[in-house]
Amino acid sequence: MAEIVLDRVTKKYPDGTTAVAEFNLHIADQEFIILVGPSGCGKSTTLNMIAGLEDISDGEMRIDGRRVNEVAPRDRDIAMVFQSYALYPHMTVRENIGFPLKLAKVDKATIKAKVDEAAQILDLTPYLDRKPGALSGGQRQRVAMGRAIVRSPKAFLMDEPLSNLDAKLRVQMRTSISRIQKRLGTTTVYVTHDQTEAMTLGDRIVIMRAGHVQQIGSPQELYERPVNLFVAGFIGSPSMNFVPGTIANNTVETTLGTIPLSDRIRRSLEGHKDVPRDVIIGIRPEAFEDLSLVDESRGKGVTFTAPVDILESMGSEKFAYFSLENAHVDSEHLAEIERDTGSEDMGTAQIVAQLDARSPVREGKGLEVWFNPDSIHVFEPGSGANLTAAE
Amino acid sequence: MAVVTTRQKASWSVANTIVALYALIPVLWILSLSLKEKSTFTDGHFIPRGWTFQNFVDIFQVGGFTRPLLNSIGIAVIATFVAIVIGTFAAYAIARLDFPGKKLMLGASLLIAMFPQVSLVTPMFQVERSIGLFNTWPGLILPYITFTLPLTIYTLSSFLREIPWELEKAAKMDGATPFQAFRQVIVPLAMPGVVTTAILAFIQCWNDFVFAISLTSTNSARTAPAAIAFFTGASQFEDPTGSIAAAAIVITIPIIIFVLIFQRRIVSGLTSGAVKG
Structure with missing residues (x-):
């Protein structure tokens, strides 16, 4: 002891x-x-x-x-x-x-x-x-x-x-x-x-x-509350999804659509000076859901529609993989994790969503995916720091 | 999977038999000579007509072979022991540590092993005479250690390298001093390697002729192979063939005993189970 x-x-x-x-x-x-x-x-x-x-x-x-x-x-x-x-x-x-x-x-x-x-x-x-x-x-x-x-x-x-x-x-x-x-x-x-x-x-x-x-x-x-891109990418399985984003007037433009910045995120961003316009947006696979299964909170969320490339059914849940245009994030912080795990799905165009097992999603078909804009993380691309991790 | 046909088996058996005969016939020949009566040496029969152990009795009773044999055993055992002890420590350092001059040391020991011994005999003769080592046990033990060390260091360091380093770290964590870790973990695991190396070193010392004949002058340090060269017949016209054959058989016996005793210890795979896999 x-x-x-x-x-x-x-x-x-x-x-x-x-x-x-x-x-x-x-x-x-x-x-x-x-x-x-x-x-x-x-x-x-x-x-x-x-x-x-x-x-x-x-x-x-x-x-x-x-x-x-x-x-x-x-x-x-x-x-x-x-x-x-x-x-x-x-x-x-x-x-x-x-x-x-x-x-x-x-x-x-x-x-x-x-x-x-x-x-x-x-x-x-x-x-x-x-x-x-x-x-x-x-x-x-x-x-x-x-x-x-x-x-x-x-x-x-x-x-x-x-x-x-x-x-x-x-x-x-x-x-x-x-x-x-x-x-x-x-x-x-x-x-x-x-x-x-x-x-x-x-x-x-x-x-x-x-x-x-x-x-x-x-x-x-x-x-x-991962403090930076590296921690965010390392913790969690499957790993967090990363897409480039551009901040403009309380919203952030991404390949997943225009995401409104929630009050919490806006406050955190205001706590930093010199928030760049170009940022990296991180969102966990668990934050996504099949829109057809979302009821009451439907209105608060954001959706995007994309064809499902690959579908993995784990029994208790389903993993849907999407390939999106312009979704590639090129960051040294993430490259290191990739090199170590030998995986190539991080920072690349692939987006993973963890869906409820009841979802009727089919491989090759389009799917409308819902997520809560408050669940995103905003990272500064240069240092990799998480701008939204404040307590 | 390759299927071994009867034909292949047969041809391998033939080949093996030829090789075995090639190696063994000279030995059997010497054995046969040693058992022949003096009058029948030249009769050309492989199996002696007249059997006798007189040659063996003669070399000990008349030829004074006992003392050289004791010299051989004593000198070879001491030289082997010292070479193994020094060699184990040196090999351990080479296998485990990174120290300046490590490559140089390995290179130097390899150089010694390569060096033609004949070219060293004359200077060593002079040196040993002037410092009083000539015709003594240490006078032979020293060069034997020198020339078996490269072999011991090389073989042992490759054996020690096979022992996972983590075992030693584990021993340290378990509370062992470096020497305890060496003594209780590394040495037992290196035992097969140590024994193999010891046999090789012993054979090298045992078989040496060049140093033995040049650095000795009387039976006080002369070893068996050198003593054989000085065998004479009962008279100057008598051929010492029988004595030489008998002595050759006698000095083969310790090697055979040595290998028979230790071959059970020369088992590979003693480290299995230490680490994964």
Whole structure:
């Protein structure tokens, strides 16, 4: 149990590259913090600095108020779960889980009791005498967890612990990690590049990009009020739609039609000076609805009509993809996310709408789509800042 | 899937048999010679007509082969042990760390391995004589370590590179000192590599002739291969063929024992299960 404070922590490599720049974060006791971002954003480096596996070039890190910059990993009393699990192949599951205790010179009876207890929590009891080679991916992952929880450390660090599991197992393990963390109440720092994991697990999420923190907040905050294009594009699945827009007299002209600026948005825009005429408009797929299913709020909304390119029915909802003219947004902020995910549907002409499952929409047919103009985000194209994110 | 026909099987068997015979016939020949009575050496029979172990008895009782054999075992074991210990540390550093001069060091060790030993014998003879190492165990152990180190460093560093680095980080996080991590995680996993390398290094020391014959003068440090060269018959007209054959068989035995003992440990795939996949 511990609070971890990162005070302007910076990592510079000898070749001059800055992996992490001035990272400030106060992790409260028992908190579950997620570090998320595309590959190379510095999230793993940050985790390794907390672990002590990498030196801190500048700034200070404190665990429970004590400066730990110069403290070796083994003296920090922190456990880590690695992406590859890093189980010792020549030891049995029991020896693997008991290894930290053995190093700490705990007596044999206590080790046995603690290992048995950890195995119980993780349903590993039948496998205690096997070698890691004889275990499935999910079981290995649990052994790695066991090795972390067995010595009740001050904090858990997890480096993409679920990324080697298949989709179904990942969801299961996600909930069990969450349950274990709640049960033990241990401060946890969890690194992932998967925004779903980030949203579902974290008390707070830190979004990083190229070594810089973009935004820190609860999942809901990040979803509702992303501070910039990058965060907006990163959080949410499917990703937010972006179209270019031109502001003119309380409306914004876009390829989705003329959208009136709501009072809230107008007030936020007035709070900024020099709002450019040309902006980027962001709107979440969830904000769209099939007009035929909208009743009372119909009048307050804006609609556009377009042919449905592709329709994906998920059972509980439908995703409709539209290709619109002049809808391409060319932004470096979004290009980075695209490069990382390999997706090409962001910032391009494709618009995704999440529709109610009852919608009678058909592929190839036109559809009139409704949305609430208050649900749009207005971004400044140059800096990528969200002009409507004010509290 | 390729189907192996009977014909293919047959032709492979023939080829394998030829290769095996090619390799083994000289060994069997020496074995046969060592078991022949002195009068029948030149009778041209592959299977001896008159069987005897007299040649083996002679080399130990008359030829004084015991001391050279002990020298060989002692020198080879010590040189191998030291080379493996130094080599493991060096290979670990090369596999894990980025330090200035790493490439230079690897290049230098490769250069040593390539260097023709014959050209070094004369200067080494002079050096060892002047510092008093000539005709001593250390006088042979030192060059053996030098010439087996490149091999050990090369093989071991490739073995160590295969061991996931994360295991070591995990050990550090679990509370291990760097040495504990090395000793309790890396070394057990590198064991098959260490054993393989040790056998290779041992064989290299064991087989050496050039240094053994040039840097020794008496039986106090002369190793078995060199001693064989000094075998003489009972009289100046007698051919020491039988003794040489017997000695050759004797010095083959430790190698065979060595490989038989350790081959079970030379198992691949010990690291399976460490990381995903």
